[in-house]
Structures are given as C-alpha cells and as structure tokens.
Amino acid sequence: MTDPVLSLKGISKWYGPLQVLKNVSLDVYPGEVVALLGENGAGKSTLSGIIAGSRTPSEGSMTWLGQPYAPATPREAIDKGVVLIHQELQLLPQLSIAENVFIGRWPMKNGVVDRAQMVRRAQEQLARLNLHIPATRKVAGLSTANQQLIEIAKALALNAKLLILDEPTAALGGAETEALFEQVRKLRSEGVGIIYISHRMEEIKKITDRIVVLRDGERVQEFADSATPVRTIVESMVGRSLDRLFPTLPVPTDRPILQVSGLSSPANSFRDVTFDVKGGEILGIAGLVGAGRTELVRAISGADPISAGSIRLEGEELRLRDPTDAIAKGIVMVPEDRKDQGLVVGHRIGENIIYANLDKLGGRWITPRVKRSFAEIAVAKFGVKGRAEQYASDLSGGNQQKVVIAKWLMRDPKVVVLDEPTRGIDVGARAGIYDIIVNLAKRGVAVIVVSSDLEEVLGVSNRILVLAQGKQAGILNRDEANDVSVMELATI
C-alpha cells in the first residue's frame, strides 16, 4: 500500500470546558473515499475544520505527505491542496457564480483579474456537474440545490489532493447527487484522497471504500467494507440498537381538512395543483430539485401569494395575505431553511418558541414565569435535548429542528406542513422527528411532508403528490409508490 496523504495522530479539541474531539487518529490514502459518520454533534465538522486549517486542534499532530502539517489559516491548507466543502454554504450571494468559484484565487493576467478566463473556467466546472446556468449570473436567488452545486464546483476548481465533503448532498436531489458522485469517482481514480461526510446511509454504501464512525468525539469503529449492513453502522453511531426508522402509519379519517384546487403561483413555479389532505393523513410531496415544492407549500401557508386557485380549510375558502392569516386558521409550516426561516439562532430556545405563540399567552403581559413554563412544556413534550434558556445556536441541527416543530405544535394546528424536515439530521434524531409526525396524524391533524429524500417520503406518507417542473404529475397511493414509480412521474 502507498503512504497516506494525510495522517492524524491523537487529535483532541476543547471548546472551553467542553471536549468535542477525543484523541482521534485517522489516515487517508490517495485514491480512496473514506466515509466519516456520526450523529449530529459527533465532531465530524470540527475534525474537517482542523484538517482544512479553519480551526486549530488543542492536542495532537498531523502529517501531510509525510511532512508535519499544522495549517494556521485556511489559505495554507488550500495552498497545500487540502480542500473542504463546508457543511454550511459558503457563497457570496451578491457576486457572480464565476467570482464565487474563484474567490480569493481569481485568475490573473498582467496584474489584473482576468474575467474572461474566470468565466470560462467556471463554466467548465459547472458543466462537470451538469449545471447549465451562465457563470455570470448572481448567486442570489438560486435554489439551495444549485448553490450547493456551485459550492462543489468551487472545490473542484482547486485541484485538490485531499477533498473533504461535509454533507454535500443534504440539499441535493437524486440526479444532482449522481452527477456529484460521478465527479467523486473520477477524482478518486485520479488519486485524490476523499473524506465524505453524510447522514444518508444509502449514499455511503454507493460511494465509499471505508467507513469511520465517530461518537461523542471519539473514533469508535471502522468498517473496512462498505457492504456492512446499515443497521450495524447505525448502531455503532448511536451506541445502542435502533429497532426501526419509520413508525407504522395510522389509518387516515375520510374527513378532508385541507382542499387545494387549481392553485398557481404568479411566477409560474407551480401551476394548477389540486389535492386534498384528510384528517390523520400524511401527504408526501416529491419531485426533483426546483420542481416547485417549496413554493407550493409556502403559498399554502400564506408566505407567498397565489395567482389562481383556491385553498379551503374544512370547507371554508381562505384568503391568505400573509402567514398571520394562515396561522390564525390553524395552518403552520416548518420551513426548509432552519437557520434563515425557522429560528432566530442567536436567541434562546424559549424565546423562539414564544415568537410563534405571542397571541396565545393569556392576557398580553408575558411574565418570565409564564414564558418559562410555556417553553419548558414545549421542550419536554417534543423531546428537545436542551433547556429553554439555552441559545438556539448551541443546539445540534436535529434539536434545532425539534424546536421549530415544537413552536408550531404548541398551537394545536389543524394542518402542519414540513418542508425537508430532516435535512442534515442524523438517523437517531430523524427517527424522533418521524415519531412526532406520525403522532400528529394519530391526533387527526392533516400533515404535508416535502422531502428530497425519497426513502423518507416513501416511509412516512399515506399518499405522495409528485411535482414535475411545477406541474402536478400525479398522486400515488402508499401501495403503488416506490422509488421507480415516483421517479417516473418526477421526470415526466
């Protein structure tokens, strides 16, 4: 076997009194894809950051191609050939795609930025990912998925010797993921070492050569063979046995709660959509990235305007001018972007829960006692691991998501819409969220779940509405839905 490109020895990291990495050692060889797995908060991103020079280890050492390696800045790491695709999007929305791809390392000619070359080379990188958008376009306004692809293009342009991908597919659909994998395989064949982080088990099996599991900052296990059963890997991650991911669904009532007919958006991102959701039913919405799912559910929850069609709740036609109207009627939405739409991350959990319930807190004077008890009830009821007075930014993604769900469910809504409810969330936490969803249905609530994760829509839905390019491609019953039938409709 050749020498490792990178080798970590006894890496530890403390944040104040909190130890998030404990004595982690790891070798990465050229031409292999190592999966780094672990629950939310296991330390995967922290470890990636250390390798890429954006964080410094408290203890331990690294070698790069046999030489001692201790990057003090991201720049040093990049110059050596270590490239990290961050978990959070690292784009500048006001600048063009091309400029984002080459940020900090613009191609130069005669001491000035060579824009023509920059655009040309950026366009080439986009093409590798089957992304056909002009590289001169501004990033602002692109869908999350496309932004994620640009983030990947940015890394591809760097000629890395070691590439770390931290949850690159969390926002991607099947086709985009496939294009990415093609590039990953190509890089692997060129001898690039790759560390791949994801919560999606089926991908792990497809792309990785070796699996390393972190738990509570410790390296607990390694599986040399990607054929290891998912169940075994998951149990190693969570440190206990996990009986099932998806709970059994209750049988819906036949009382329609939400009826949508002929709904269209002014920007045409969805057109003439008609469906209903019954009490106790979970309706999944599937589709390719950009199919208009998010826009559809935003319209239903009053966040965006509609241009035609009607929304009825228990037979009554609704005129929704803004979310306030929808919320007052009992329609609530857990948005797809937790950090920008779901939570004020810099504020406390309790505050965040209160924000969605300001009108409910008896009288209009909210004493700290009222506030605390209300928030504590919500935290306990929905199994948030955290205290009401903690800042939302301190929670793991899964727990943040539970807070968003909790703040809405405290209102006893009639319709609950969840857009990408488990994006970036580990298997353990995911099971918890599925339990909450199913419990809602059991109580007779009408539930809509939008997801790019096919396994997820299939797992929690009574019926599945498929959108293709804004058009309603069909509605599948649970017994007729499988990955093939859904994809067939989605790619019409």
Added chain:
Amino acid sequence: MVALDINEQRLSAGTWLGKVKGATGPLVGLLALCAFLSFSTDAFLSVRNGLNILDQITVLGIMAVGMTFVILIGGIDLSVGSVLALAMMVMGWTANIAGLPLAVGIAFGLIASGISGLIVGLLVTQFKVPAFIATLAMMSAARGVANMITDGQQIVGFPDWFMMLAIDRHFGVLTATVFLMLAVVLVAWLFLHFRSEGRMLYAVGGNPEVARLAGINVKLVTIGVYVASAVLAGLAGIVLAARLDSVQPSSGFGYELDTIAAVVIGGTSLSGGAGGIGGTLIGVLIIGVLRNGLNLLNVSPFLQQVIIGIVIVLAVGAETIRRRRA
C-alpha cells in the same frame, strides 16, 4: 462562543449583573468612571450633582429609548434631532403665534413628530427605502419645515408652569421632566420585557423573515417603532423647550449620533435583535457622567473631545476583553 454563552448564562441565571446582558462591560465602565470622579473631585459625589446629571440627561434619555426600539429591530433613525426641533417649533407656533393653549401646542407638536415617524415607517416598509436613507431624508426635510414655521426665528417665553416643569424639584428631588424620563424608561422596559409586542421587536430584529413566518406583522411592528421613536423625539423636544423656556429650529442638531452612541455603548447591537433598555440607560449615564465629570475636573474643552473618544472606546472595548477572558 460556548464559553461565552455559558458565562452569560451563569450571569443571567444568578447575579444581578446578568440583568443587563451585553452591557456588563459598559456597566463596569460606568462604575469605574463614577469611582474615579468621586475620588478626584469633591463636587462629583453629592446629591445635588447627581440630580444635575439626571436633569442633564433627560433629553438624551428620552430619545435613546425610542432609538433603542429602532436599533432593536435592526433599523436606524437619523431624523431624531430634526424631529425634536420640528415638535418644538410646532408647539411654540401653536402656543405663541396661533395663540392656542400651550397644552394644545404640546399635543400638536407630538402629532407632528408622529406624522414624521409614520412617513419614515411607510417609506421603509412600503417603498423599501433603507432606513438610513429614509431617516436621513426626514432629517433634512423635518429640519427644513421646522425652519420654515418661523422663517428660522426662535420663539421665547412660555407660561411659567411650563418652565417650572424642568426646574421645580418635587418632593425636593425630582423635576417633572426627570420624572417623565424615568417613567418613559420604566414603561419601555416593561413593554420590551413583558408585552408580547415588545418581544416582537426582538423577533423582527433577530430575523425579519423568521418573524414574518412566525405570524408576526413585521411591517406593522416596523411602522410602530418608527412612530414611537419620532414621538419620543418630539417629547424630548417638549422637555427641551421647558428646560430652555424657548424653542428654535436649530435645536437638536447632531443629536442623532449622540443618541445612537448611547444605545450602542449600552450594548444594543446595531444588527438588531439583541440589547435593551437597561443597557441604554447605562449608555446614557456614561455620556452624561462623562461630560459632567470632565467639566468638574476642569478639563480644557478640546482635551475633553479627545478623552470622550477614548472613554467610549474603553467602555465598549472592555466588553470585548471581558468576553475574551471568559
């Protein structure tokens, strides 16, 4: 970050300091300033001087409350100084030129300032003009109108009871104007802490999109806040008129920066969503005590400017150093 947070949590859970989160540095600065001045000058530590300082900060204090609201929602209000002048001139004109009772003049003055705030609020919410520009424009326009009312002339001489509001020390201690400022501060504090509308300001400032999706009427909150800021600026103008027993259209020139400084020194973040009235009170007191102290120390006027600059940086920088250490 965690270390900081843990530290803040500990504070807010237990000690009294925690009540003015984010303003601990400035509070320490204020106490240090007071301690220093008590030792270095006899005149500082006396009831009389304390009451003087309170008198001197009334106008700034009232305006700073409104500015706290504005900055909490992530906005800015550059028009306060001009709106103050506008309210004064409208009041003066109504009472001394149109000859209506002074109380009516006061009402008209407050209404005029409220209208300015409403215009700003509508520009910001309906026409998406950045707050900086909308209030800068109002700063110019309100000053122009204030000038036009009397063609730039001051108006002097109001009924005695009015001036007495700023002079008579009730129960031997507080003037009516100081009492008014304290009431404004207290009500604002209660409002921000306990009223659901108050919490909305934090939500809007924290992230307007999150707030909107949570069913908060962001536009209404924004308009309300600019109206409140303008009306409080108007009220500050009325207080100033009582204190000066006269009104002139050039009043309040440059006050916007003083006011914003007081709020920011008090730990309210210019990006919105964090801070509060407690901190603002500390910020106002730092400015008031500093100016008073430098006068008492007989520091030459030019050197005062230099020292004020340094103390402002220290008061705010102390917060950073505290955080680093924690």
Added chain:
Amino acid sequence: MVALDINEQRLSAGTWLGKVKGATGPLVGLLALCAFLSFSTDAFLSVRNGLNILDQITVLGIMAVGMTFVILIGGIDLSVGSVLALAMMVMGWTANIAGLPLAVGIAFGLIASGISGLIVGLLVTQFKVPAFIATLAMMSAARGVANMITDGQQIVGFPDWFMMLAIDRHFGVLTATVFLMLAVVLVAWLFLHFRSEGRMLYAVGGNPEVARLAGINVKLVTIGVYVASAVLAGLAGIVLAARLDSVQPSSGFGYELDTIAAVVIGGTSLSGGAGGIGGTLIGVLIIGVLRNGLNLLNVSPFLQQVIIGIVIVLAVGAETIRRRRA
C-alpha cells in the same frame, strides 16, 4: 424575484445601464434632475456651471471614494469629517507655524490621517470594537486633537501656487483639484474592478467568514480599508485647504453623513458586499447637482432642506419601483 434576476442579467450582459448595477434608479434620478434643471433655468446647462459643479464636489467626491471602500466591506466611517480637519491642521501647522515647506506639511497631514485610520482599523480588528463606535470615538478624538494644535485658531495664507491648484483651470477646463478627484475616482474604480485586492473587499463585505475560509486575510483588508478611507479624508482636507486658502479645526463638521449619503444613494449597500465607485459618483453628482440647481432656482435655504430630503428618497425609491416592475 426570478424575473428580477433575469432582468439584471440582461442588463449586465448587454446595456450600458448595467454597468452601474443597483444604481440605475439613482442614475435615472440624476438624469431627470439635470433635464428638469436645464429646462427650468438658463444658467444650469452651461460649461461654466458644469465646471462649477465639479469644483464643488471635489471634497465630497474624494471622501466618498474612501467611504465606498469602507461600506463595501460592511463597515462605516463616522470619523472622516474630523480626520479631514486633523490633516488640514497638521498641514497648516507644519507649513505656517513650524515653517517647513508646504509639501512637507501636506505629507505630514496625510500621515496624520493615515495614523487615525490605522488606529480605527486596529480597534475594529484586534479589539473587536464595532466600526460605528470606533469611528465615532475617532470622530471626537481627532476633532479634539485638530483643535489642540492651534488652540482652536485658524491658519490663513499659504503660498500662491497652493491656492491656484483649486482655481487655475488647466487646458481652460479642469482645476488641479478636480483633476485629482477624477484621478482618485478612476484609480479606485480600476482597483475595485480589476485588482484581486479590490475583489477581496467585496468578498469581505459579502461575508467575512466566507472570505476567511477562502484564504483572504480579512483583518489586513479591513485595516487597509480604514487607512485608505482616512488618507482620502486627509487628502480631501488638503483640497479643501487649497479651496479655502486657510485651515480651521472646525472644518468638515457633519461631512460624515453627507459622505455616507452619497455612497448609499449611489446604490452601495450598507450591509456590505454590493455596490461600487460608479454608483458613488452618481450619488455625489446627485448631491452636487441638487444643491447647485436649488441655488440657481433661487429656492430659499429652508425649502431647499425639504426638497433635498424628498429628492434623496425619490432617487433611492425609484430603484425600488424599478425592481418591483421588473
């Protein structure tokens, strides 16, 4: 939103308007203003008046370039007016009191302003003092120092060649000071567009963390920008001294808001990362043309304030309306 993007693309790809993205509204406003003034007053549309306007905007124009840098990285600089005065007084003192050649005075003035900028930059990057506070403190301190140099006195009378820089029209058209301003604008534009350091400003302003992770030295960029802003304010002070043939420590009072206004009217976003020199030039011209035009129209000074407020809102609001329609 989607429509907007497509629209912008078309603009930026093809037409000339697209070159000043974000400032199309203000550009339309400027053209409308010029058209209106050309019709309503004879004096406006003449070479002489055009040159007058250029003369009148030199100081603002030079400062606005520095402020554009600062605002692009998401900062703010309230100290420019005071730093301008400081540079003037250091220059005047060196030349007329210490008796060194004026050229040395100019150099010392620029160095003094550079040092103020360096202090601000260090406060912002090393001590994490918010830019608003750091520059507010510098605004006070630099003014104090400027005053202390001559104990508040003005200094009058420089060599003739110096004053002639602002008066002599070379090639019959441009004074040296106007030429200097145009050169500053051009160099700044080239720098922002074509140098990688210029692009770094956009990256830092867009998101400092993203910039850091992309290997950009955010602290160095920030310090550099505050130094540049201060040195340009100092340079503006030298130009003002030539124009006034004297220096006084009260110069530049209140210029910070004018300067920020010019930049923001020109479409540079106060939250950083978007905008540019082209827009700033339009912003400066709007302010210059407006003041000039109102004088030519013989509008009373008080009404001028009101109109200036309205036009500022219109110039910026036009942009919003354009976007809505698009």
Added chain:
Amino acid sequence: AELKKVGLAVANLQANFFNQIKQSVEDEAKKRGIEVVTVDAKGDGPTQVNQIQDLLTQNIDALIYIPAGAAAATVPVKLAKSAGVPVVNVDRNADGAPGDTFLATDSVASAKAVCDYILKQAGGKGKMVIIHGQKGTTPEVDRSKGCAESLKANPDVKVVAEQYSNIWSQDEGFQIMQNMLQANPDVSIVFAQADALALGAAQAIKVANPSQKIVVGGFDGDTAALEALGRGVFDVTATQQTQKMGRDAVANAAKLVAGEKVPPVQLMDATLTTKENVAGFIASHP
C-alpha cells in the same frame, strides 16, 4: 467677598472672536490670581445649560457668560441668580433675563460704519448680499439694524439676497457666498456680519472669478482676518476690543462679587479697519 473662581461659558470656541476673549479672560485672571473654569458649548444651547449647571456645582463666585444660542439664553442667568452667583454677559445678552452687566461692542454704530464704507466704495449703487450671523443673537440683530440705517441712505443699492449662518464660520461663509453667486452672478457688495464669514465669502468670490469687482465688508478683527485684510483679501472690518472685553469681564465680575454696583450695559467702540490702518491692530490687538 472676593473673586477666587470664575466660570467662563463660551458659545463656541471655534470662532476666533470668542477664542480671543477666552484667552484675554484667562490672562487677566492669571494676573489677578483667579482660577478660571472654561466650558465650550459648541454652539448648542442645551449643552450650555448643562455646562453652567456643572460650573455652579463647582461653586464658582461669578459667571462670565456668552450665550450659545439665541434661545435658551435666559435659563443660565436664572440658574446663576438662583444660586446667588453674579453674571457678566459678554457679546450677547439674554432678552427677558439680562445678566448683572452686559459688555459688548456697539454693533449698531459699528455695522453702520462698515456698511457706509462698502457702499461708498461701490459708488453708492449696485446689488448687495448680506451674510447674517446666527439668527436672533444680539450681534446679529444689532448689525442688521446698523447696516439697514446705512442702506436707507443709499436707495440705489439693492439687497438681492440674505442668508443666515449657524456658527459664524468660514466654511459657512464660503458655502453661502458660493450659493449666492450662483443665483446672483452680478453682485458687487457683500456685508458679512463676522470676519470668518467675510473670509469665506472672499474666497468663494476668488474661486468663482467674476468679472466685476466685489467689495466685501466684515466685522470683528479676527487675528487671521486682519492679516488677510492687509493682503487685500477683503476690504474692511470693524475691530472689536476683544482684549478689553476679556479684561473688563474679569474686572466687572470681581466688582460684582465685592458687592459694587456696575452699569447694566457697557458698550464699547469697534474701530473701522482697512488696509491703511490694519498694521497697528496686527501688532497689538485692542
């Protein structure tokens, strides 16, 4: 009682005129062994009220008071009176609540002299502009009055524009004159009610480079202005006796503290100063 500590509340130290008075007060006080506490209101009335409170807190024996704004002028006097501290007003008085004495130049007479001079220079005809001081202050009101008398005698002179400054500064003078020239390019006479304003106006004229000669009159006898006058930058001023004002202010404060009576108003002359007689004033300021 004896005067040991005197408070000096200045309107705005950026104005050379006030700075001269300040320096003279401090010199005179030093000679007499009196402590001076100086505060600068920077032109803001409310700031001045605060400062005077702080002076009174320091138990000053007398207050020398130059009101900052036109309004607010009365409150400091009332505050001082109620603390039993005598007040010497300098340059500006407070309507309705005058100080124990008022020391100032006879601005009406001197402004008339300045305007007589510039109107005569211009041949008794032409278009004139007036740059006023801060509206409503004693010197502004009196100088306007004095110049108006002169204008009455010269019906062929037409005043085409008048504007007010806020802090009597050179910047403002430059700005205002520049604006006036744009609207009225054929002006030939300028009366600026203070030298800083006149200097600013003269520079604006120089930059605009008009074809006609423009006569500029100022007021004050500022240090820098006198030199400029010598170089022909502008035409005439009225030199106020700032040194005397400062000395007298201290002397009067001492008398008041000692319980002596002083006249309520003490006006002094300002000397009409032109290129011919300026040298003497540069050598020693009255």
